[in-house]
Amino acid sequence: MINWIKHIRQSGSKHVTSHGRYLYKLIWLGCISVCIPLILASAVYYQFAMNRAQDQIMNESNSSLSSMKDRAERIFQTIEQESLQLAVDPILTGFFLDPNQDNSWLWHRDFLDKINLVKNSDSFIDEVYFYNTVENVVLSNRYGVIEKEIYPYKDDIDAIIASGELSQWAYLPSAQKDGYVTFARRLPNMGSGQAQGILAFEIEKSAISEFLDSDTYLMPMGQNLFVIHHKHIPDSEELGYDQTISLMKSLDSIDGIKDRSSNTDSFLSKGLDGEQAHFLYTKNIYGRIYVTVVPEKTIASQLNWIRNVTLLFLFIFITFGVVLTYFNSKRAYNPIGQLMKHSKALRIGQIQNKHNELDYIKECLDFLNMETEKLGGFMASIQPTLREKFLQQLISGEYLRKEPLLRDCEANGIAIQATNVVIIVDADNIAREKRFRPEEKGIIAFVISNVMQELIQKYPSVHGYVIPDRGRGVALLQFRADAEQEEMLRLTEEYAESICDSLKEHLSMKATAGVGRFYFHIEDVPVSCKEAEGALQYRIFNTTKNVLFIEHLENEKKQMAFRYPREFETSIIDALDRGELEMAVAGLTAFSEAIRASQSYRYIYQSYNLLLSTLITSLEKQGATLLDILDHDWFGQLQTRQTSQEIADWFAGSLFPMYIWLTANYRNESGQSVIQQVCKHIRENCGSDLSLVQCAEQVGLSPSYLSRLFKKEMGVNFLDFVVECKVDEAKRLLKETDHNVSEIAMAVGYSERNLNRIFQRFIKMSPSMFRTRQR
DSSP: OHHHHHHHHHSOOSOOOOOOHHHHHHHHHHHHHHHHHHHHHHHHHHHHHHHHHHHHHHHHHHHHHHHHHHHHHHHHHHHHHHHHHHHTOHHHHHHHHOOOOSOHHHHHHHHHHHHHHHHHHOTTEEEEEEEETTTTEEEETTTEEEEGGGOTTHHHHHHHHHHOOSEEEEOOHHHHHTTEEEEEEEESSSOSSOOOEEEEEEEEHHHHHHHHOTTEEEEEETTEEEEEEEOOOTTOOOOOHHHHHHHHHTOHHHHHHTTOSOSEEEEEEEOTTSSEEEEEEEEOTTSEEEEEEEEHHHHHHHHHHHHHHHHHHHHHHHHHHHHHHHHHHHHHHHHHHHHHHHHHHHTOTTSOOOSSHHHHHHHHHHHHHHHHHHHHHHHHHOOOOHHHHHHHHHHTTOOOSHHHHHHHHHHTTOOSSSEEEEEEEEESOHHHHTSSOGGGHHHHHHHHHHHHHHHHTTOTTOEEEEEEETTEEEEEEEEOTTOOHHHHHHHHHHHHHHHHHHHHHHHOOOEEEEEOOOBSSGGGHHHHHHHHHHHHHGGGTOOSOSEEEHHHHHHTOOOOOOOOOHHHHHHHHHHHHTTOHHHHHHHHHHHHHHHHTTOOHHHHHHHHHHHHHHHHHHHHHTTOOHHHHHTTOHHHHHHTOOSHHHHHHHIIIIIHHHHHHHHHHHHHHHHHHHHHHHHHHHHHTTTSOOOHHHHHHHHTOOHHHHHHHHHHHHSSOHHHHHHHHHHHHHHHHHHHOOOOHHHHHHHTTOOHHHHHHHHHHHTSSOHHHHHHHHO
């Protein structure tokens, strides 16, 4: 067996290599799975955010347009109203009725006072002048009375008269050079004959622009006055006021607004820079048109932050997702990597290397499956020989008479004149390592017995036979009758130690060997076998030695009186009742140390059985039925554990968690049943003086525990529930009987005053009012 194992370990393959291609596939697929949803989500968010921000910009532009219109209208209407009031002033109308007045200097003075008053009342007006064709003079707040020929704006006067408009806003040649926009009115104000004079207001363009907005421009066009707010274009060259006006006049979009039928609208057209721009406009009945121009570049510059923030967060999330995918992929790949590493360590040469890890693992599994089938077929083909049957009968003590035993020994070549000793080798903690299932004890016995058979050949002075028996390996060693006792002990110990070391080294299997006493008669072999089994029982407290001699162990036994560690048993049960698994395991460790000091297998094993009995009794007290508990076969499970470590692992890993789970369920069910009993008792005895102590005594619980349990199950405390039940009973009596309030109060255990107070608290009315409303 050992040679076969060495052959497998030494026949390593040079082809088992792992390039990690499956890992790279996992990482790539994970990155794609992260990136695609993030990119799609970012695109959707970006489009949504851009549309929303663009709508917000346009809404703000609309609001700005409305605000600009309101403020500009106040200026223009004020100027036009002042112009009209001045035009219909009696001084001016009197002049046109009688232009040949003798005292012209007098009405000149009075009218100049009027002009100065109007000019000083409005900060936007820089100059007001009046011209009449009769006197051919100009009355100006700046120049006083001056002849037309020397007046700076004489060309503007000719242009106004030539236009033939009753009133107009216009850029006149001379005034425009000085930064003015002119509002002119033909006089007299009534009639359609030849103009006898004009009244003009010079308005500073800069003052109006500053009042409205720095990017606001006034542009008279025929009968219309355009007030245009043009948002600044980022990274564009600054243009002068007049240059901007000139460019705007050349835009078809501005000229086309006059012909549009709707008074308020928006459209997309070419702007000053030749690129697309949003035009928003509104008209009024006075011929003024207000326009806001928002270039696409301006919108794009305001939305750049959305693009940058979206890209930044997309980069952060993709980076985080890629890093997370990388580590998760490596973690998911770890079992495959470990399997590949283990395959390299085994160096199985029969399996060729595959570039794909999954293909390689498939080949390994196929190979193992094939080898398993071979091993199963080999074991099925092996039948116990006649000698093995004889040895099994011998060690089990089936020979009751000496004559058949001696006859069969001679028939099977077993020496009769020899010193005999039995060694039993058993694997430790198989259940804990989970390498074999309970039904695979035959395989374990087969492996151990093969190792024992190969090792016995290394000792020429020892003659022996090995057989598998009940999951263990059993060896019958025979020495010469004249062999020294010390020599036999040394060889037996060396042989047993070599078995345990070989199993540990080659199969990673911890095993213990039990050795019986030496006997000179062949019929005493069953006794040595029983003693070897007894030696193995000492594993329950002796975990340091691999070879246990029954003779040494019994000689080392101490005659001491031991007490069952009841205090540790109590601490274990208290911890389990509180649901504290770690404290229970700590108590079990202290319990095991206390009983192990006895060095008595029976005492230790019975102590564990007594602990298990106490745990079952505790469960029964908490509501569990004995039949339900016995269904788990805990005593049977305990009996299959042979070492102290196996027993401790079973208690900590299986029994304690099951105990906590069962007690939690039983407490929940028991608590609900107890609360139902208490509620029923309260409802049936509403007229009595009900107390928490009385109800607790009735169900066998402490008052404090019943109070907490009642609050948990019912959602209200005990006293409130009693009051509710009494109120419900009083309501029933008020509706169904003719008893007066005093009698009903007595029936539910209250005075009439207390009943009135409780009804006011819960029903918000008195008992009498409740009865009246119900009837």
